[in-house]
Amino acid sequence: MKLFKMRGGVHPEARKADSSERPIRILPLPPLLHVPLQQHIGAPAKPVVRVGDKVLAGQLVGVGQGHVSAPVHAPTSGTVVAIGDHPAPHPSGLSAATVTIAPDGEGRWFEYEVPADPFALAPDDIAARAGAAGIVGLGGAAFPSSVKLDASRQSGVDTLVINGGECEPYLTCDDRIMRERASEIVTGIRLIQHAVGATRALVGIEDNKPEALAAMRAAAAATDVQIRAVPAMYPMGWEKQMIHALLGREVPAEGRSADIGVLVHNVATAWAVQQAVCQGRPLVSRIVTVSGGAVVAPCNLEVPIGAPVQALFDVCGGFRTTPARLVLGGPMMGQQIARTSVPVVKGTSGVLALTQAEIGLTRPAPCIRCSTCVRACPVGLLPLEIAARVRSDDLAGAVALGLKDCIGCGSCSYVCPSGIPLVHFFNYAKGDLAAQARSKAKQETTRKLAAERSARIERIAREREEAAAARKAAKAAKEAAARAAATTEAAA
Numbered sequence: 001m002k003l004f005k006m007r008g009g010v011h012p013e014a015r016k017a018d019s020s021e022r023p024i025r026i027l028p029l030p031p032l033l034h035v036p037l038q039q040h041i042g043a044p045a046k047p048v049v050r051v052g053d054k055v056l057a058g059q060l061v062g063v064g065q066g067h068v069s070a071p072v073h074a075p076t077s078g079t080v081v082a083i084g085d086h087p088a089p090h091p092s093g094l095s096a097a098t099v100t101i102a103p104d105g106e107g108r109w110f111e112y113e114v115p116a117d118p119f120a121l122a123p124d125d126i127a128a129r130a131g132a133a134g135i136v137g138l139g140g141a142a143f144p145s146s147v148k149l150d151a152s153r154q155s156g157v158d159t160l161v162i163n164g165g166e167c168e169p170y171l172t173c174d175d176r177i178m179r180e181r182a183s184e185i186v187t188g189i190r191l192i193q194h195a196v197g198a199t200r201a202l203v204g205i206e207d208n209k210p211e212a213l214a215a216m217r218a219a220a221a222a223t224d225v226q227i228r229a230v231p232a233m234y235p236m237g238w239e240k241q242m243i244h245a246l247l248g249r250e251v252p253a254e255g256r257s258a259d260i261g262v263l264v265h266n267v268a269t270a271w272a273v274q275q276a277v278c279q280g281r282p283l284v285s286r287i288v289t290v291s292g293g294a295v296v297a298p299c300n301l302e303v304p305i306g307a308p309v310q311a312l313f314d315v316c317g318g319f320r321t322t323p324a325r326l327v328l329g330g331p332m333m334g335q336q337i338a339r340t341s342v343p344v345v346k347g348t349s350g351v352l353a354l355t356q357a358e359i360g361l362t363r364p365a366p367c368i369r370c371s372t373c374v375r376a377c378p379v380g381l382l383p384l385e386i387a388a389r390v391r392s393d394d395l396a397g398a399v400a401l402g403l404k405d406c407i408g409c410g411s412c413s414y415v416c417p418s419g420i421p422l423v424h425f426f427n428y429a430k431g432d433l434a435a436q437a438r439s440k441a442k443q444e445t446t447r448k449l450a451a452e453r454s455a456r457i458e459r460i461a462r463e464r465e466e467a468a469a470a471r472k473a474a475k476a477a478k479e480a481a482a483r484a485a486a487t488t489e490a491a492a
C-alpha cells in the first residue's frame with residue numbers, strides 16, 4: 001500500500017532503548033490512590049461515594065456529567081478515605097477534586113455483565129459500554145471515546161485509523177502493549193470498527209518498532225485489519241500526520257478527522273475497549289513508561305490510576321542524580337510537573353526524570369532567518385514570523401499567521417540553531433488567547449444577564465400599569481352601572 005509524503009517533521013534522538021526491552025510489570029499497590037474526578041476533556045465527574053465507603057475494583061466512584069465527560073472508577077478494592085482537593089498532574093501545581101482510596105490489598109472486582117458474543121452487540125451498545133467504562137483517548141488527548149464513537153457513527157466514517165506512532169522520544173508504552181497484548185488490541189480494533197461502521201481499519205506503526213509490527217501482523221493475520229509501517233519521525237503520532245501518511249487525506253484547518261471520513265484511536269485505547277466490552281473491566285489502569293537519564297532502571301509499568309508518580313520512580317530504583325526536570329508524557333509535548341506526589345491519570349503515557357544534559361538548555365541567540373523552523377513545521381506555518389508577532393504583543397497578527405493551527409509539537413524549537421524557544425512563545429500566546437476568549441464570554445454573559453434583567457423590569461412595570469388600568473376601568477364600569485341602576489330606580 002502506498003504511503004504519502006509528509007510535510008515537515010524532525011528526527012529527535014529516540015532514547016527509547018533504555019525501556020523498550022523491558023516487559024510490562026505491574027506496579028505494586030501504593031498505600032493511597034488519588035483518583036482525580038477530571039482526567040478527561042469536558043466536565044468533571046461528580047462523586048457518587050462518601051468517605052468511609054467500601055469500594056470494589058472497577059466500581060463507579062464518579063459519574064460523568066453532561067455530553068462531554070467521563071466517569072471514573074475505583075482502581076482496586078478498598079476504602080474511600082477522602083474526597084477533596086489533591087495536587088493535580090498539571091504544570092500549574094494547583095489542586096483538583098479527587099477521591100482518595102486506601103487499597104485493602106484484596107483486589108476484588110465489581111462484576112459487570114459480559115456479552116457472550118461482543119460482535120453481536122448493537123453498534124451504539126459498544127459505544128455505550130466504552131463510555132460507561134470511562135475510556136478516554138490514551139494517546140494523551142484524553143477525549144471521551146464514546147463521544148467520538150457516537151459522532152463518527154452519526155457522521156459516517158469509512159476508515160478507522162489506529163495510531164501506533166508513539167513518536168515522542170523515551171516513550172515505549174505503546175510499543176510494549178503492541179508486543180505483549182496484540183491479540184486484545186486487534187479485537188478492540190474490530191469492536192471499534194463494528195461500533196462506527198467503518199469499512200476498513202488501518203494500523204500505522206513507526207518502522208522503528210519491528211517487534212510490535214510483527215506481533216500486530218501475527219494477531220491481525222486472520223482478520224481484515226491492515227497493519228502498515230510508517231516512517232519513524234516526529235510528530236508521526238499526531239493524528240493528522242498519521243492520516244496523511246496512510247491515506248493522503250488532509251484534515252481541514254480547525255476541522256476534525258471525521259470531516260474527511262476518518263476516526264482515529266490510539267492502540268492502547270483499542271486495548272481498553274476490548275477490556276471493557278469483552279471482560280467488563282472499566283479503565284482503571286494504564287501502561288506508563290518511566291524513563292529519563294536521572295532514573296536508575298527505566299521500565300514500563302501497568303499502573304493503577306491514582307498512583308503517585310513517586311511510587312513509579314521508587315519501583316525503578318529511584319534517582320541516580322537529582323532530576324533537572326520532571327515531565328508527564330514525552331519531552332516534546334509533555335507537561336512539566338513540580339512534585340512527585342501528583343497521581344498518574346488516564347492520559348499519562350510517560351513519567352520522565354530528565355537530567356540537565358538531556359534538557360540541553362542554552363541561552364537563545366538572535367534569529368538568523370535560516371527558515372529551518374519553517375521546513376520542520378508539520379502544519380506548514382511560519383514559526384519565526386508568528387514568534388515575532390507574539391514578541392511584539394501583536395496577537396491578532398499571530399492569529400492571522402495561523403497561531404491557532406499550531407499543535408504545539410515543538411519541532412520548530414527543536415531544530416532552531418539559535419535555541420529560540422519558539423513553542424513556548426506560542427503556548428504563552430495561546431494562553432493569552434484563551435484568557436481573552438474567557439473574558440469575552442464572561443462579558444457577553446454579563447451583557448445578556450443585564451439585558452434580560454432590564455427586559456424583566458420593563459415587563460413587570462408594564463404588567464403593573466396594565467393591571468392598574470384594568471382595575472380603574474373595572475371600577476369606572478361598576479360605578480357607571482350603579483349610577484344607571486339608581487337612575488332607573490328613581491324613574492320607576
Ligand code: SF4
Pocket residue numbers: 366367368369370371372373374383384415416417418419420422
Ligand atoms: S530556525 Fe530559529 S534562527 Fe532559523 S529562522 Fe527559525 S527562529 Fe530564526
Ligand code: SF4
Pocket residue numbers: 376377378379380381382383405406407408409410411412413422423426
Ligand atoms: S510548535 Fe507549532 S509552529 Fe512549531 S513546528 Fe509545531 S505546529 Fe509548527
